[in-house]
Amino acid sequence: MKKTQANYTILVITVENKFGVLARVSGLFSRRGVNIKSLAVAPTDKAEFSRITVDLDIELESVSLDQIINQLDKLINVVEIRALDPAESVERELMIVTVEAEASQRDELVDHLDKVGGKVLNIGTESMMLSLVETSSVIDDFESFLSDYGIVELQRTGRVALDSL
Amino acid sequence: MTSENIDGGKALIRALEKEGVEVMFGLPGGAILPVYDPIIDSTIRHILVRHEQGAGHMAQGYAQATGKPGVAMVTSGPAATNIVTPLCDAYLDSTPLVVITGQVPLAAIGTDAFQECDTTGITMGVTKHNFLVKDAQDVPRIVKEAFHIATTGRPGPVLIDLPKDIVDPNNPRSELYWVDNPEMDLPGYKPEKKIDLSGIEKAVELIQSSERPVFYVGGGILKARAAEALRELVEITGIHVVTTLMARGAFPDSHELCLGMPGMHGNYTAVTSMQKADLLVALGARFDDRVTGKVDGFAPDAKIIHVDIDPAEIGKVRKPDVAINGDCRLVIEAMVDLLRQQDAIQIDRSEWKSTISGWQERFPLTYEDSEPGSRLKPQYVLEQLRDLTPADTIVASGVGQHQMWTSQYWNFDYPYTWINSGGLGTMGFSIPAAIGAKVGNPDRMVWAVDGDGCFQMTAQELVTATVENIPIKVALLNNSYLGMVRQWQDMFYDERFSEVFLSDDVPNYKAWAESMGCVGIRVDSPEEVPEAIAKANEIEDRSVVIDFRTAPEEHVYPMVPAGKDNSSIVVPPSQESQER
Ligand SMILES: Cc1ncc(C[n+]2csc(CCOP(=O)(O)OP(=O)(O)O)c2C)c(N)n1
Numbered sequence: 119m120k121k122t123q124a125n126y127t128i129l130v131i132t133v134e135n136k137f138g139v140l141a142r143v144s145g146l147f148s149r150r151g152v153n154i155k156s157l158a159v160a161p162t163d164k165a166e167f168s169r170i171t172v173d174l175d176i177e178l179e180s181v182s183l184d185q186i187i188n189q190l191d192k193l194i195n196v197v198e199i200r201a202l203d204p205a206e207s208v209e210r211e212l213m214i215v216t217v218e219a220e221a222s223q224r225d226e227l228v229d230h231l232d233k234v235g236g237k238v239l240n241i242g243t244e245s246m247m248l249s250l251v252e253t254s255s256v257i258d259d260f261e262s263f264l265s266d267y268g269i270v271e272l273q274r275t276g277r278v279a280l281d282s283l
Numbered sequence: 284m285t286s287e288n289i290d291g292g293k294a295l296i297r298a299l300e301k302e303g304v305e306v307m308f309g310l311p312g313g314a315i316l317p318v319y320d321p322i323i324d325s326t327i328r329h330i331l332v333r334h335e336q337g338a339g340h341m342a343q344g345y346a347q348a349t350g351k352p353g354v355a356m357v358t359s360g361p362a363a364t365n366i367v368t369p370l371c372d373a374y375l376d377s378t379p380l381v382v383i384t385g386q387v388p389l390a391a392i393g394t395d396a397f398q399e400c401d402t403t404g405i406t407m408g409v410t411k412h413n414f415l416v417k418d419a420q421d422v423p424r425i426v427k428e429a430f431h432i433a434t435t436g437r438p439g440p441v442l443i444d445l446p447k448d449i450v451d452p453n454n455p456r457s458e459l460y461w462v463d464n465p466e467m468d469l470p471g472y473k474p475e476k477k478i479d480l481s482g483i484e485k486a487v488e489l490i491q492s493s494e495r496p497v498f499y500v501g502g503g504i505l506k507a508r509a510a511e512a513l514r515e516l517v518e519i520t521g522i523h524v525v526t527t528l529m530a531r532g533a534f535p536d537s538h539e540l541c542l543g544m545p546g547m548h549g550n551y552t553a554v555t556s557m558q559k560a561d562l563l564v565a566l567g568a569r570f571d572d573r574v575t576g577k578v579d580g581f582a583p584d585a586k587i588i589h590v591d592i593d594p595a596e597i598g599k600v601r602k603p604d605v606a607i608n609g610d611c612r613l614v615i616e617a618m619v620d621l622l623r624q625q626d627a628i629q630i631d632r633s634e635w636k637s638t639i640s641g642w643q644e645r646f647p648l649t650y651e652d653s654e655p656g657s658r659l660k661p662q663y664v665l666e667q668l669r670d671l672t673p674a675d676t677i678v679a680s681g682v683g684q685h686q687m688w689t690s691q692y693w694n695f696d697y698p699y700t701w702i703n704s705g706g707l708g709t710m711g712f713s714i715p716a717a718i719g720a721k722v723g724n725p726d727r728m729v730w731a732v733d734g735d736g737c738f739q740m741t742a743q744e745l746v747t748a749t750v751e752n753i754p755i756k757v758a759l760l761n762n763s764y765l766g767m768v769r770q771w772q773d774m775f776y777d778e779r780f781s782e783v784f785l786s787d788d789v790p791n792y793k794a795w796a797e798s799m800g801c802v803g804i805r806v807d808s809p810e811e812v813p814e815a816i817a818k819a820n821e822i823e824d825r826s827v828v829i830d831f832r833t834a835p836e837e838h839v840y841p842m843v844p845a846g847k848d849n850s851s852i853v854v855p856p857s858q859e860s861q862e863r
């Protein structure tokens with residue numbers, strides 16, 4: 119793996135799409151005291167396999183990362199595993215958020231939302247629901263911008279990523 | 284047998300028969316009841332244990348002694364939790380097991396039903412893999428997969444959790460269409476490794492050019508059935524061998540190049556030769572902390588060649604200079620082939636050899652004879668036992684001082700004659716493990732060497748041995764103490780003995796043995812030792828327990844104190860003034 123400036127580690131794990139598999143994978147992290155920052159799981163283009171994207175939020179030392187990969191690979195239901203190099207991959211995350219917004223505040227808010235490429239999903243009397251698909255760091259910034267308005271409810275999906283072309 | 288409709292219970296037993304299972308160890312109960320009915324008509328011998336832990340350790344002893352997978356079957360809930368210890372033991376010692384547990388019916392799972400427990404959840408971390416069967420049709424395939432996983436690659440325990448409705452012929456859910464050769468569906472399991480030939484070349488080069496090489500041989504050699512290949516490699520290279528606690532017998536102790544056991548209670552020469560080596564060739568060994576001592580100070584000048592079937596072991600503790608991921612036997616054979624093709628550019632190792640023999644002369648294993656009238660020396664008992672039993676005797680040991688002394692003083696000249704709990708260190712292992720080993724080798728003599736603490740954990744399995752006619756022999760090294768813990772308190776806690784004294788007179792082991800249908804013998808003085816062993820050797824129709832009254836104050840030497848590096852090895856008092 120190439121040395122990069124990124125301060126996160128993404129593992130991409132192809133597993134059998136069966137009950138209990140996620141527990142086996144996450145159990146291995148918990149046994150070693152490694153915190154998972156985010157986790158995305160969904161079937162792939164082949165229904166019998168799922169793809170798990172794990173964001174570890176830390177740059178692990180290469181030795182222990184190799185060992186975690188080797189140990190995960192030993193799980194019978196793990197078909198393939200590798201670490202994605204942040205410099206060689208494209209990552210995105212989805213956030214949906216309900217934010218407090220009086221009628222008077224909405225123009226400013228929508229302006230900013232347009233600049234980062236987000237969408238308005240739903241409008242209430244005192245709040246709006248927005249969505250944004252961007253890199254995690256852009257979403258971080260946008261989230262802190264929204265916090266001044268008052269966040270009612272928020273859900274982020276965590277990073278998903280694919281190799282760059 | 285071809286195709287027909289049968290129920291899950293019958294399918295399970297038939298699938299086990301098709302795997303070649305000859306014997307299984309177990310104890311029935313509610314959830315597994317339906318499977319116990321077809322056992323009556325099966326060719327498989329079922330051995331009824333007195334505690335499910337016993338079933339697991341028997342299966343382990345059977346597997347370690349025969350190389351075949353051990354099979355155990357128990358019911359749900361408390362029976363499943365009782366077999367967790369053997370699963371963990373087998374996991375740490377890479378023993379191939381297939382354990383079948385009953386489970387409450389599918390519809391009752393998750394309702395806290397009677398005797399329900401989350402068996403697959405509990406055992407996830409102590410099995411190589413586990414299955415919860417949700418469809419009777421899957422039974423034959425899952426059994427096949429379980430045996431495949433347990434016995435290939437790095438072996439280990441596999442558990443199959445079987446809900447009752449799937450095996451109960453009165454329940455329509457149990458019906459399945461039997462097919463003789465179900466296809467396995469394990470897309471993520473690739474146990475075969477292609478051996479990297481450039482690694483072999485680099486390894487051979489290092490071996491040829493090193494001045495102070497040592498073969499560091501672990502239990503993987505036995506799993507890979509590589510003892511013969513190893514012997515060839517050792518003989519063409521002339522390099523010394525240490526055999527870890529898990530590998531005793533993988534290379535004959537009586538061979539001049541065998542240095543015996545390394546580690547915390549290894550002999551001085553084995554420990555020190557590794558420490559001073561310039562090359563360690565680790566073959567199926569995992570740099571366990573009981574071998575390395577403080578890792579930072581372990582074999583500081585040594586380059587490392589690490590051969591292992593499990594890629595997760597390579598570099599886990601110590602980064603190797605040459606890593607070869609593959610089956611030990613195939614790797615060793617490839618090394619031997621390459622060495623044969625090369626001219627013997629033998630480097631001069633005469634100085635290293637004389638250093639080693641110097642250590643051997645100055646620091647042999649040693650103990651002081653017992654004073655007349657005082658309790659027996661355990662080392663003396665073991666020497667007698669070693670000398671008075673056939674060379675291919677199988678020895679199963681418990682965990683504690685007696686285990687270390689057995690490993691030190693026995694002369695292992697054959698593979699698969701030493702059976703112990705290395706990784707988990709499970710007290711109570713020896714008696715059930717010896718029973719399992721004897722089941723697999725009815726014509727061989729099997730001795731359990733046990734401690735008094737251990738004996739009291741699993742002795743009831745001697746009832747199983749009597750009732751099932753599996754005669755084993757037990758050498759009880761009875762020092763009235765949890766001796767190993769006592770030794771640590773003696774050495775590191777200012778002789779403050781906390782909760783380690785068992786008793787000098789209860790239980791009465793002779794009477795207890797007799798009550799279980801065994802012959803019981805008590806031995807107090809050294810003169811009686813050979814006679815008692817000879818008597819035990821002659822008894823073939825029942826088990827024998829000899830209560831050897833041994834000295835509680837005896838320490839296992841040498842010893843590398845926990846957390847220290849291996850050059851801090853403590854030798855017995857009589858060798859303290861020897862030049863190191
Ligand atoms: C199940 C279990 N409990 C506790 C221990 C910790 N332990 C290791 S050795 C030992 C003493 C064993 O006593 P005994 O069987 O009498 O053997 P001795 O050391 O006296 O030879 C103990 C308590 C263990 N290894 N396993």
Ligand SMILES: [Mg+2]
Nearest residue numbers: 734735764766
């Ligand atoms: Mg004792």
